[in-house]
Amino acid sequence: MGEAIKNRYEFVILFDVENGNPNGDPDAGNLPRIDPESGYGIVTDVCLKRKIRNYVETVKEDSEGYKIYIKEDVPLNRSDNTAYEYLKTNEKDIKELKKKDPDVDRKIRDFMCENFYDIRTFGAVMTTFVKAALNCGQVRGPVQLGFARSIDPIISQEVTITRVAITTEKDAENKSTEMGRKNIVPYALYRAEGYISANLARKVTGFSEEDLELLWESIINMFEIDHSAARGKMAVRELIVFKHSKELGDCPAYKLFDAVEVKKNEDVIYPRQYKDYSVAIHEELVPDSVEISRKI
Amino acid sequence: MSHGVKVRVWGELALFSRPEMKVERCSYDVMTPSAARGILEAIYWHPGMRWEVDKIYVRKPIRFTSVRRNEVKSKVLASNVLTVMNGGEKPLYISSKDEIVQRAAILLREVEYVIEAHFEMTERAAAGDNPGKFKDIIMRRLRKGECYHMPYFGCREFPANFALFDEDEIDTAYPGEVKDLGYMLYDFDYSNPDDIQPMFFRAKLENGVLDVRDCEVVR
Numbered sequence: 001m002g003e004a005i006k007n008r009y010e011f012v013i014l015f016d017v018e019n020g021n022p023n024g025d026p027d028a029g030n031l032p033r034i035d036p037e038s039g040y041g042i043v044t045d046v047c048l049k050r051k052i053r054n055y056v057e058t059v060k061e062d063s064e065g066y067k068i069y070i071k072e073d074v075p076l077n078r079s080d081n082t083a084y085e086y087l088k089t090n091e092k093d094i095k096e097l098k099k100k101d102p103d104v105d106r107k108i109r110d111f112m113c114e115n116f117y118d119i120r121t122f123g124a125v126m127t128t129f130v131k132a133a134l135n136c137g138q139v140r141g142p143v144q145l146g147f148a149r150s151i152d153p154i155i156s157q158e159v160t161i162t163r164v165a166i167t168t169e170k171d172a173e174n175k176s177t178e179m180g181r182k183n184i185v186p187y188a189l190y191r192a193e194g195y196i197s198a199n200l201a202r203k204v205t206g207f208s209e210e211d212l213e214l215l216w217e218s219i220i221n222m223f224e225i226d227h228s229a230a231r232g233k234m235a236v237r238e239l240i241v242f243k244h245s246k247e248l249g250d251c252p253a254y255k256l257f258d259a260v261e262v263k264k265n266e267d268v269i270y271p272r273q274y275k276d277y278s279v280a281i282h283e284e285l286v287p288d289s290v291e292i293s294r295k296i
Numbered sequence: 297m298s299h300g301v302k303v304r305v306w307g308e309l310a311l312f313s314r315p316e317m318k319v320e321r322c323s324y325d326v327m328t329p330s331a332a333r334g335i336l337e338a339i340y341w342h343p344g345m346r347w348e349v350d351k352i353y354v355r356k357p358i359r360f361t362s363v364r365r366n367e368v369k370s371k372v373l374a375s376n377v378l379t380v381m382n383g384g385e386k387p388l389y390i391s392s393k394d395e396i397v398q399r400a401a402i403l404l405r406e407v408e409y410v411i412e413a414h415f416e417m418t419e420r421a422a423a424g425d426n427p428g429k430f431k432d433i434i435m436r437r438l439r440k441g442e443c444y445h446m447p448y449f450g451c452r453e454f455p456a457n458f459a460l461f462d463e464d465e466i467d468t469a470y471p472g473e474v475k476d477l478g479y480m481l482y483d484f485d486y487s488n489p490d491d492i493q494p495m496f497f498r499a500k501l502e503n504g505v506l507d508v509r510d511c512e513v514v515r
Contacts, residue, residue: 026398027364036361037405044365045453050392070368071389108377115388119372126372140445144452147309195455197445252441254457 002208005142008249009196009212010242012260013048013148013219016189016274020232021156021182023047031183032156039153041188045145048192051222053118056214058225060117066214069116069124109139113205120205121215142201143215148192151262152271156183184232187272193257198247216241216295237274239295240281250289259285299414299427300350301434304461305335306408309361310449311401315481315494322402323450325358325475326501329508330483331449332411335456338447340434344421352506353410357469364400368392407449410461435460468504475501482513 015022023043024030033042053068060066113120123141159182166172201207216239223234242256259282268276286292312324312331329349336347368390380388415434417427437443438460447456477499485493497511 025364026366027362027400033363042363044363046365046367067389069372069389070392072392104378105374108374108381111381112372112377124372126374126377140452142445144446144448144455146453146455149308193455195446197443199444246442248437248442248444250440250442252457252459253446253455255441 002210004202004206004208005196005198005212006202006247008198008244008247010244010253010256011194011196011219012238012240012257013192013194013236014189014238014240014262014279015148015192015223015234015236016187017185017231018187018233018273019184020234021184021230022188022190022234024183024230029183032154032185034154034156035149039155041150041154041185041190043148043190043192045147045192048145048148048222049118049122051226052121052215052218055218055222055225056117059214059218065115066117067115068118069112070118105137109137109204110206113139117211117214120207120211123205139204140200141205142197142199142207144195144197146193148190150188150190151277152188152264154185154188156185158183182230186270187276189237189262189271189274189277191262193253195253202247220296236296238279241293241295242286243291243293245289245291251287256286256290259283299416299431301413301431301438302461302466303336303339303411303413303438303458304408305411305447305449305456305458306356307449307454307456308406309454310404310407310456311454312404312450320400323360323404324480325404325477326354326480326499326506327352327407327409327411327449328481328483329497330481332409332413333483335411335447335449335458336413338445339443339458340430340437341444342421342425342430344418344425345415345430346418347413347415349411349413350507350509351412352508353412353466353468354470354501354504354506355408355410355466355468356406359405360402361405362400362402364398366392366396367399368395369397370395403454404449410466470501470504472503473501474503477501477506479514482508482511485515 021032023033025033033044034040035042053070054072056066057068057071062068109126112124112126119139119141121141121143123139125138161180161182162177163180164177166175166178219239220236223236226234240260244250261280261282262277264271265276265278271277281292283292310323310327311321312328313321314324329352332349332352333347370390376388415430438458447458448454449456479496480499482495482497485495493515495513495515497508497513499506
């Protein structure tokens with residue numbers, strides 16, 4: 001694995017959805033998430049992180065160093081006892097082990113970071129042996145994402161659908177179709193903002209240049225492998241990356257984000273396609289030492 | 297107070313979890329002193345210094361919103377990792393399908409604060425360290441927007457923008473009002489690493505300012 005990254009980064013992702021539900025709200029019967037006061041659509045940070053994990057898992061197929069810790073759809077079977085059995089040890093001996101090897105916490109942390117891409121990138125919370133003093137604590141990953149918000153207020157539309165297959169025998173006697181509901185956003189463009197700390201990469205997780213390339217690739221393609229009936233048409237339209245010249249950065253993050261202006265074109269009332277928006281990067285607001293790149 | 301700084305921090309969302317409601321998380325009305333310390337430490341920290349928060353100015357009205365998310369309920373088990381490290385066969389992952397729970401969080405929205413704080417030197421400072429040096433580093437980082445990692449309001453998904461605040465007058469959203477916020481978390485006492493204790497204080501927002509200098513701390 002390569003060396004840890006040496007520059008701070010900030011990035012802006014623009015992605016859109018057409019006739020789909022980008023992120024359902026469990027509080028609102030799976031309607032697209034919406035800010036109740038302003039009507040802007042929301043996609044949570046964890047929703048996007050899930051897609052990035054899925055992409056990496058698909059591409060790397062759990063190869064060495066690119067495992068994914070938080071997976072979908074796998075059975076889980078674990079308990080402390082089996083670990084104790086394997087080690088032929090018990091709580092008392094763990095304390096002994098800790099005395100013999102005071103570095104064991106750090107070793108465990110490093111082992112996880114080396115093997116798992118998502119821990120190296122986003123971090124993880126690690127626990128102790130239940131009662132013993134082993135503690136490898138919390139790993140903060142270098143990559144930090146905020147909630148994504150739509151550029152304009154969104155409207156979600158309820159689509160009622162029917163199906164001819166009936167679930168239960170009893171229902172089949174009385175009716176020949178069942179009604180279902182889908183909630184879609186006709187069109188929306190969302191903007192997400194992220195941060196990458198080179199310090200955390202260097203001092204904690206070892207997030208490298210190759211990992212960074214993989215991150216960009218997975219952001220660009222995160223919806224390409226995530227098609228489903230609910231999502232409709234989703235695509236990442238822009239990935240704008242700001243590369244600072246230093247580990248600590250050259251200027252405040254908000255100045256860089258302010259330099260990216262996304263707005264609806266003037267003659268458009270109801271945006272229904274990406275062309276209805278224009279994206280401008282005001283380079284004069286960005287210090288010369290910050291390198292801007294549009295990855296798509 | 298010569299080592300004092302004023303930092304303006306603002307953001308769209310914030311979540312300063314109340315410890316009594318941490319499963320379905322609910323935010324305090326205002327930023328806790330420990331969260332303010334965390335923000336300052338994200339910008340600059342050194343073993344030779346310790347941040348002390350003096351005042352927190354609340355500059356936007358307190359408003360709430362809620363978000364429910366699918367979250368995993370388990371953590372990485374150190375015991376499992378150790379087994380695998382030693383060559384054992386163990387599944388090392390969390391299945392989000394089995395380990396998922398839906399949790400709501402009550403968040404603050406549209407927040408803006410000014411943190412007034414100073415730092416004290418500690419005995420871990422190296423021979424060449426002095427308050428002037430630290431102060432210069434801090435001021436440079438605040439002016440240029442440099443940080444160790446992006447500070448955040450309680451949780452990492454709620455980033456905190458920051459800038460040096462250099463005006464004398466600090467206006468707040470609650471001039472002429474006194475709000476009793478009840479007991480709030482002050483910070484944790486880390487003096488005994490095996491037994492970290494929370495400390496609380498009686499928070500009173502006077503004219504929109506939370507003054508935590510010389511406040512009485514209860515454990």
